[in-house]
Amino acid sequence: MTKDELSTEIKYPPCKLACPILTDVREYIQLIAERRFEEALASIRNLNPLPRVCGRICTHPCEAACKRGQVDEPIAIPALKRFAADGPWKGRYKAIMPDKSTGQKVAVVGSGPAGLAAAHDLALLGHHVTIFEALPVLGGMLRVGVPAYRLPKNVVDEEIQAILDLGVEVKTGVRIGEEIKLTDLSEQGYKAVFVAIGAHKDRKLGIAGEDGFEGVVSAVSFLKAVNQGENPKVGKKVAVIGGGNTAVDSARCLLRMGAETVHMVYRRSRDEMPAAKEEIEEAIHEGVQVSYLTSPVEIFGEDGNVSALRCIKNELGEPDVSGRRIPKSVPGSEFTIDVDMVIAAIGQAPDSSFLDNELTERDKRIYVEDPYALMTTHPGVFAGGDAVTGPATVVEAISAGKRAGISIDLYLRGEPLPTTEQMEAVETAKLSPALIEKTRKFARCSKISLPAEARLKGFDEVDAVLSEDLATKEALRCLHCFLGARIDKEKCISCLTCVRVCPLGIPTTTKMGEIAIDPFACQACGMCVLECPVRAIDISLDPHSKIAREIEWAISRSQQVEPVIVGFFDLHGNFRSSDVESLRQDYPNILPVMVFGLRRVDTSDILKAFEFGADGVLLAGCPSDTDPFPETADRVKRRMAHARTMLEALGIDGARLEVCDMPDEGLVEKELIDGLIQRIKGPGQAR
Amino acid sequence: MIVLEQKKFQEIEKMTTGYNRLLVLGCETCAAMSFAGGQRQVAELASAIRVARKTTGEQGEVLEEAIARQCEPEFVDLIKDEVSGCDAVLSLACGAGVQMLAERFQDKVVLPGCNTTFLGVTEELGVWSERCAGCGNCILDKTAGLCPIARCSKQLLNGPCGGSMNGKCEISKDVDCVWQLIIDRLTRLNRLEMLEEIFPVKDWSPAGHGGPRKMVREDLKS
Numbered sequence: 010m011t012k013d014e015l016s017t018e019i020k021y022p023p024c025k026l027a028c029p030i031l032t033d034v035r036e037y038i039q040l041i042a043e044r045r046f047e048e049a050l051a052s053i054r055n056l057n058p059l060p061r062v063c064g065r066i067c068t069h070p071c072e073a074a075c076k077r078g079q080v081d082e083p084i085a086i087p088a089l090k091r092f093a094a095d096g097p098w099k100g101r102y103k104a105i106m107p108d109k110s111t112g113q114k115v116a117v118v119g120s121g122p123a124g125l126a127a128a129h130d131l132a133l134l135g136h137h138v139t140i141f142e143a144l145p146v147l148g149g150m151l152r153v154g155v156p157a158y159r160l161p162k163n164v165v166d167e168e169i170q171a172i173l174d175l176g177v178e179v180k181t182g183v184r185i186g187e188e189i190k191l192t193d194l195s196e197q198g199y200k201a202v203f204v205a206i207g208a209h210k211d212r213k214l215g216i217a218g219e220d221g222f223e224g225v226v227s228a229v230s231f232l233k234a235v236n237q238g239e240n241p242k243v244g245k246k247v248a249v250i251g252g253g254n255t256a257v258d259s260a261r262c263l264l265r266m267g268a269e270t271v272h273m274v275y276r277r278s279r280d281e282m283p284a285a286k287e288e289i290e291e292a293i294h295e296g297v298q299v300s301y302l303t304s305p306v307e308i309f310g311e312d313g314n315v316s317a318l319r320c321i322k323n324e325l326g327e328p329d330v331s332g333r334r335i336p337k338s339v340p341g342s343e344f345t346i347d348v349d350m351v352i353a354a355i356g357q358a359p360d361s362s363f364l365d366n367e368l369t370e371r372d373k374r375i376y377v378e379d380p381y382a383l384m385t386t387h388p389g390v391f392a393g394g395d396a397v398t399g400p401a402t403v404v405e406a407i408s409a410g411k412r413a414g415i416s417i418d419l420y421l422r423g424e425p426l427p428t429t430e431q432m433e434a435v436e437t438a439k440l441s442p443a444l445i446e447k448t449r450k451f452a453r454c455s456k457i458s459l460p461a462e463a464r465l466k467g468f469d470e471v472d473a474v475l476s477e478d479l480a481t482k483e484a485l486r487c488l489h490c491f492l493g494a495r496i497d498k499e500k501c502i503s504c505l506t507c508v509r510v511c512p513l514g515i516p517t518t519t520k521m522g523e524i525a526i527d528p529f530a531c532q533a534c535g536m537c538v539l540e541c542p543v544r545a546i547d548i549s550l551d552p553h554s555k556i557a558r559e560i561e562w563a564i565s566r567s568q569q570v571e572p573v574i575v576g577f578f579d580l581h582g583n584f585r586s587s588d589v590e591s592l593r594q595d596y597p598n599i600l601p602v603m604v605f606g607l608r609r610v611d612t613s614d615i616l617k618a619f620e621f622g623a624d625g626v627l628l629a630g631c632p633s634d635t636d637p638f639p640e641t642a643d644r645v646k647r648r649m650a651h652a653r654t655m656l657e658a659l660g661i662d663g664a665r666l667e668v669c670d671m672p673d674e675g676l677v678e679k680e681l682i683d684g685l686i687q688r689i690k691g692p693g694q695a696r
Numbered sequence: 697m698i699v700l701e702q703k704k705f706q707e708i709e710k711m712t713t714g715y716n717r718l719l720v721l722g723c724e725t726c727a728a729m730s731f732a733g734g735q736r737q738v739a740e741l742a743s744a745i746r747v748a749r750k751t752t753g754e755q756g757e758v759l760e761e762a763i764a765r766q767c768e769p770e771f772v773d774l775i776k777d778e779v780s781g782c783d784a785v786l787s788l789a790c791g792a793g794v795q796m797l798a799e800r801f802q803d804k805v806v807l808p809g810c811n812t813t814f815l816g817v818t819e820e821l822g823v824w825s826e827r828c829a830g831c832g833n834c835i836l837d838k839t840a841g842l843c844p845i846a847r848c849s850k851q852l853l854n855g856p857c858g859g860s861m862n863g864k865c866e867i868s869k870d871v872d873c874v875w876q877l878i879i880d881r882l883t884r885l886n887r888l889e890m891l892e893e894i895f896p897v898k899d900w901s902p903a904g905h906g907g908p909r910k911m912v913r914e915d916l917k918s
Binding site: 541619 | 729734
């Protein structure tokens, strides 16, 4: 099955499909929208042991795939992930521990994201895991590579601690290959080894003067020193060579450590720069200068120290195998910049020298037979992460760790290892211009960041976590790919109601009345679900049956405080979860049922509430400026008028049904509730 | 389609009183398309009856069911078990469906929950209007595709009466004079001379005036 078929078959939303570990982004975003924050965290954390890390430094391929990106701007997924992972509920997550230990020992070499993810998953499968770490600290590049202003050290420490709390043992300061050979591990009872040593060795620039002067430093060693608080010596005028995230991290650290000018030298143009776009923007914002289309030629020195860097300008030629255009130097364009320090950040390779003769290598990287099974040429020895792929992203490393966890578990149980599934990147389907036009635009939440001057005073985290208001608002921008209307063709009578009520014009019909609803284009407003006269349409985002169940559930839990009122509240309103809590406290007689729009409440639901024993029903719709489908509001109002007529026919005062708009902020006006209660208690009932 | 409308609730409540175990039976074709008797309206009405019974204290269960078409014996027979377990069936079909139920379930009380109104079209969601009177002898070829039998208040065949004012019928300003529409359309088609042909007195026997209608196709029947 190709990934394309897979995506239609299983209907993975593009965000999930784009994630190397298939995080159910849509699910946790929906949970945030429903103000179920703890469950949102659990949704992330069940799959990813490092959500707070990923909420800060993941390269979020999910965002590039987001359907909303075709309409205005994609959902701010990393910010939402961080919100879910960082909230005060974060300590409440409890992993599901295995019933019993398998008694099998597994060694994990390296404590970066790959090693941590493998250790986490293997521990939860009941294996006894020991992590061997060459450095005195845990976390690999998360600890010694990524600067604290992007990823505070306590975040790394806390996430690691949660993994260690699963019973994972740690041996720091032990370099496998030196004190202990890989082969020794099996003698010590380890039945499998996962080598995840990362890529910590900077490539050499390969230019004259590189080795001759004080002040030419490799980026990894520089960042390592900075991150371990060693306060390395920093020049006044520094050139950073390279255009990846390591280069940008080095440059931004240099500014924080007193460098007066920091000059990045990159051989291609900005479009080809491999560093994350936001990172480049932040660096420039903080004052880093970038020379694009420039290559270093030679480093000059005076008295043993670096004094200048000679560069040459490039132009771009034909694309190479990676698809990036090859830079060609322009003859006679050489120029010199005065510098007293040069940082080389042109890529890293694994420092696998100590594994000589133990594992096969290719281009300094550890060779694995199958990128899914991750077993090396040495049975029982697995490898993954940057050590196998070369420098990549944190989520790719976590993905490798998780794959290794699966493979090692199968290996230990003597079962065949998985083989690579052909998973090629799939582009998100394109929305029609007409649909883009009809889709209501909502501005993406803006980042809250420290001002540049404040940042440069130290290593304080630059970006702040979203507030609850902003996070729910942002989550409500989700367009619910593949959660929308599905037609039961056996029930459909081709009445065309769905075609007529859809605010976006998505259902189509053939001449013979076969109705189709594009599951990717549908935004799950729910209009057709209720209006369908034969109930042939259902929806995955809050199916109609769920709403009926919730009414019943709410009433069954009623504390018998009269009058019993079922309150339907539109999740698109500007309220906080604490507003719902205070409503529960102030009015224990109001039983809240949260819905994605009042569109989702049918006359029969209102009648059901009365049937189950409610004395009144309150419907509070969101303010129109937050309603994603304002064009349906009038139809919904008329439906409620019909419901009121029905009630009157039954001899129930129509005033027991209150339909209102929510205030600009908060859940509902108190006077309104009091008025409804008064009407129910007072006279005016026909029977 | 056959257009139906659900009866007023009070009437339904009155006719169903005393039948403790009541089956509300939907019809998933014309009645559903008229928003009078599909599953959605079955749920709504059944719920309403339950609420009303709560207030009146009437006991018994209100059940919900629906079939594709109540006018077909095979569909009707599929629900005989449900029907046998109840005291009465409240049918949300047209008159034809109600009578089919009565025929198939000889010993069961069958009640109509809808009024059958007309043969018509959907102008837009929620708006239907009459187009055909089922007169059994179509003349639309002579009247520019607009039916004076169904749409002229007086069923006139040879032009409008004196009550046609500004294109509207004298019975209401909301009713188009169909003869005005016929003349306008024939003018557009450049076929106005067609009106020179005088319609003879209409034979109403195919319209049912000759007794209940029945149609038999020898080639199809068993």
